[in-house]
Amino acid sequence: MELFNVLTVAQARSTLASHLPARTQAETVPLLQGLNRILARDITALEDVPGFDRSTMDGYAVRARDTFGATESLPAYVDVTGEVMMGQEAVGKLGSGQAWLIPTGGMLPPGADAVVMVEYTEELDTNTIGITKPVAPGDNMVRRGEDVAAGSVVLTAGRRLRPQDLGLLSAVGVTEVPVMLPVKVGILSTGNELVEPDQPAAPGKVRDINSYTLYGQVLEAGGIPKLYGIIQDNFDALQAAMRQALAENDMVLVSGGSSVGARDVTARVIAALGQPGVLFHGIAIKPGKPSIGAVVDGKAVFGLPGHPVSAMVVFNLLARPIIQSAGLPVQQTSFPLRAAITRNVHSATGRDDFLRVTLRRLEDGSIVADPVLGKSGLISTMVKADGVAHLPLTKEGVEAGELVDVWLF
Amino acid sequence: MELFNVLTVAQARSTLASHLPARTQAETVPLLQGLNRILARDITALEDVPGFDRSTMDGYAVRARDTFGATESLPAYVDVTGEVMMGQEAVGKLGSGQAWLIPTGGMLPPGADAVVMVEYTEELDTNTIGITKPVAPGDNMVRRGEDVAAGSVVLTAGRRLRPQDLGLLSAVGVTEVPVMLPVKVGILSTGNELVEPDQPAAPGKVRDINSYTLYGQVLEAGGIPKLYGIIQDNFDALQAAMRQALAENDMVLVSGGSSVGARDVTARVIAALGQPGVLFHGIAIKPGKPSIGAVVDGKAVFGLPGHPVSAMVVFNLLARPIIQSAGLPVQQTSFPLRAAITRNVHSATGRDDFLRVTLRRLEDGSIVADPVLGKSGLISTMVKADGVAHLPLTKEGVEAGELVDVWLF
Numbered sequence: 001m002e003l004f005n006v007l008t009v010a011q012a013r014s015t016l017a018s019h020l021p022a023r024t025q026a027e028t029v030p031l032l033q034g035l036n037r038i039l040a041r042d043i044t045a046l047e048d049v050p051g052f053d054r055s056t057m058d059g060y061a062v063r064a065r066d067t068f069g070a071t072e073s074l075p076a077y078v079d080v081t082g083e084v085m086m087g088q089e090a091v092g093k094l095g096s097g098q099a100w101l102i103p104t105g106g107m108l109p110p111g112a113d114a115v116v117m118v119e120y121t122e123e124l125d126t127n128t129i130g131i132t133k134p135v136a137p138g139d140n141m142v143r144r145g146e147d148v149a150a151g152s153v154v155l156t157a158g159r160r161l162r163p164q165d166l167g168l169l170s171a172v173g174v175t176e177v178p179v180m181l182p183v184k185v186g187i188l189s190t191g192n193e194l195v196e197p198d199q200p201a202a203p204g205k206v207r208d209i210n211s212y213t214l215y216g217q218v219l220e221a222g223g224i225p226k227l228y229g230i231i232q233d234n235f236d237a238l239q240a241a242m243r244q245a246l247a248e249n250d251m252v253l254v255s256g257g258s259s260v261g262a263r264d265v266t267a268r269v270i271a272a273l274g275q276p277g278v279l280f281h282g283i284a285i286k287p288g289k290p291s292i293g294a295v296v297d298g299k300a301v302f303g304l305p306g307h308p309v310s311a312m313v314v315f316n317l318l319a320r321p322i323i324q325s326a327g328l329p330v331q332q333t334s335f336p337l338r339a340a341i342t343r344n345v346h347s348a349t350g351r352d353d354f355l356r357v358t359l360r361r362l363e364d365g366s367i368v369a370d371p372v373l374g375k376s377g378l379i380s381t382m383v384k385a386d387g388v389a390h391l392p393l394t395k396e397g398v399e400a401g402e403l404v405d406v407w408l409f
Numbered sequence: 410m411e412l413f414n415v416l417t418v419a420q421a422r423s424t425l426a427s428h429l430p431a432r433t434q435a436e437t438v439p440l441l442q443g444l445n446r447i448l449a450r451d452i453t454a455l456e457d458v459p460g461f462d463r464s465t466m467d468g469y470a471v472r473a474r475d476t477f478g479a480t481e482s483l484p485a486y487v488d489v490t491g492e493v494m495m496g497q498e499a500v501g502k503l504g505s506g507q508a509w510l511i512p513t514g515g516m517l518p519p520g521a522d523a524v525v526m527v528e529y530t531e532e533l534d535t536n537t538i539g540i541t542k543p544v545a546p547g548d549n550m551v552r553r554g555e556d557v558a559a560g561s562v563v564l565t566a567g568r569r570l571r572p573q574d575l576g577l578l579s580a581v582g583v584t585e586v587p588v589m590l591p592v593k594v595g596i597l598s599t600g601n602e603l604v605e606p607d608q609p610a611a612p613g614k615v616r617d618i619n620s621y622t623l624y625g626q627v628l629e630a631g632g633i634p635k636l637y638g639i640i641q642d643n644f645d646a647l648q649a650a651m652r653q654a655l656a657e658n659d660m661v662l663v664s665g666g667s668s669v670g671a672r673d674v675t676a677r678v679i680a681a682l683g684q685p686g687v688l689f690h691g692i693a694i695k696p697g698k699p700s701i702g703a704v705v706d707g708k709a710v711f712g713l714p715g716h717p718v719s720a721m722v723v724f725n726l727l728a729r730p731i732i733q734s735a736g737l738p739v740q741q742t743s744f745p746l747r748a749a750i751t752r753n754v755h756s757a758t759g760r761d762d763f764l765r766v767t768l769r770r771l772e773d774g775s776i777v778a779d780p781v782l783g784k785s786g787l788i789s790t791m792v793k794a795d796g797v798a799h800l801p802l803t804k805e806g807v808e809a810g811e812l813v814d815v816w817l818f
Contacts, residue, residue: 031606031621032621032624032636035624035625035628035629036629047610049610049615049616049788049789050610050615051610051612051614051615052612052613054615056784056786058668058669084613085601085613086600086601086602086613086642086666086668086670086671087600087601087602087603087613087614088613089611089612089613090612090613103668103669103670103671104668104669104715105600105602105615105666105668105715106602106613106668107612107613142784142786142787146784146787147786147787147788147789148789154789154792155792161625162625162792162818163621163622163623163624163625163626163628163629163721163818164622164625164717164721164788164791164792164794164818165625165792166621166622166624166625167618167619167621167622167625167717167788167791168618168788168789168792169606169621170606170616170617170618170620170621171606171615171616171618171788172616173606173607173609173610173616174606175606175607191495191496191514192494192495192496193495193496193514193515194496197440197578197579197580197582197583197584198582198584200582201456201458201459201460201582202498203460203461203498203499203516204461204494204495204496204497204498204499204515204516205460205496206458206459206460206463206514206580207458207579207580207581207582208579209576209577209579209580210576211579212440212441212572212575212576212578212579213572213573213575213576214572215441215444215572215575216444216570216571216572216573216574216575216576217572219444219572220444220445220572227441233495257495257514259467259495259512259513259514259515260467260512260513261495261512262495262512306513306514308573308576312572312573333795335746335768335770335776335795335817337744337746337747338746338747338774338775338776359744361744365747365812365814366747366812367744367747375465375551375555377465377551377556378551378555378556379458379556379573379576379577379580380458380556380557380563380577382573382576383563383564383571383573383574383577385573386742386744403774403775405774408744409571409572409573
């Protein structure tokens, strides 16, 4: 009988982190393939953006001091001595008492330090305008380097690239992006009761669910899933399949079997895979307690419960953060929804509880979470749910109306 | 001078919806390719899941009535007359006063209606056990069809498939999934000041940002983006490019140019594309007011502002919902984060304001939103932001501490 080492979720995470070496495998991809990838190193801007003082309005480039004191009744008169063409260099110099016509986005000519909106000017003749409202230096313009300064770090290693990040990379002229290789994840299901979805579910048999939920979860997290199918509850068969999955991937997930005997086979196979081996056997959560976490050859191996809901919850808590950061020791920031739970729910202290909920929006804009009833083994409860509410281990449940963290699933 | 038809966001959405025919283009994909796709029709289960009464515990299958009144001091004695093997049909019949050994996940034998956990039994001899705690019918088991009942609709048309949905489809034996074709989106940028990211940003030039942010946003929404590059601010060139993009896609996005003249060219080209044409020109939002919405040949066409932040916001409000539902008239439910804004922010009534914010978690678990300062044209502000806070058009701003909706970007 082996000793069970039951950890809290936080302990399980930190134990895993301390045993997993940071991954270094990176590649370079074209900018358009960068979405959702994890940046492998800091990106430093080589140029100012914009590369010139730039108007944000249609109007006239001026020296601000020429407009000081201007009013509708006593406009400041300046000579129109030039025009900025969109996308072209403003050649020449704007002198005192002068104005150049400028479009939104146009380059301010040397000498100008502000833009007067066309609404605050009046045309006196073809060469002279009256300015009816003063501007301060910098008004209605973006200064050279105000968006991005040359030499500054614009994006840091470990960041997941969002659409705006692609835009910023384009702005600074980065067309090839160094990103981490996605985490490859081998997925196995064990259980003599399981059959593939294309097989009939004869009496006593059920179709494999976990391979498919986990496949989807790995994809969503940015990993590359690979299914190894259903393995019989047999030490040799499971060991051979696990060894192959470990050799071909950066992480291995094995779920089920649900009976004590099958769980025992899974635990023994994981324990025999290599060093440092099993870090914890059991987590103080519900659902998901009978989970195993191990590190073998620098790769995380998880023994997940056979119950589909439990497997999903444990994956999200422990495996997903590693996949999402592509194995870099950088936590991706994420924020839960905060919603008011609609009924009292008991939970034991010393254990993190995760409760399936549906969400509703009330008239006042607030969001409430209704617990989904039904046994934890039923996949249909997870299909009904919008997410899971977290009842933290420090609390003995929550009362109706209390705000809880809800993680969308 | 054309008449500007400025709508609220809600009006713009409903106007678009009433002019866009529901798409019908669907395809069938293997289950593993179904993630995030939009279901094209309802899925009905052809079988019960599970297909048999199933134990959720390791223990003994019994007739519940044989256990009534059992206590530790006065156990109910039953004969062990069989054993259920995992994944095999339980053949035979459990009679009165009998028990069968059963593993978690095993099939209850005919005649049994409950499972006694092994913890509440004591072995008397090899053929007899004492039960120390009564069970009710249905205890420690899942009834046939309790997860999914044959004939029930398990997933409805328009639903975006999540990992748990893939699991459910596997459970009911669906290995090919009817899904909508993704929305193809043509993306054009206009502006004589723009250059491609691999080009030097000569004085007066800036690199194209919107093509890249929009490309990422379309991908995130589940669409298929295609870039048509930078088109000069010239009626004929822009018209030719827009016509091509419209012919090759289900939606067209054109952003910029930022100056009045360039905006005017864009508006005239969209107006000349076809019927019913422009539905609104201007939306009561900030940023993003100078946006155009049109429907041509049953396809949505958007003229987005040149400012990257504005273009992102308008895309998310108007284009994204259409792409996310794959053109079906089904709104995808989504919930914003609710966060307390950390400073007073003024906004005009009659206009929806969207404010870039970063999020922070406080000790008590609540989430606060700090406004990001900086001009709206700066892409760096969107890179800093975690999302945008919505200040609704019914309100004159918000006060520090007030809860606002934050949409992650």
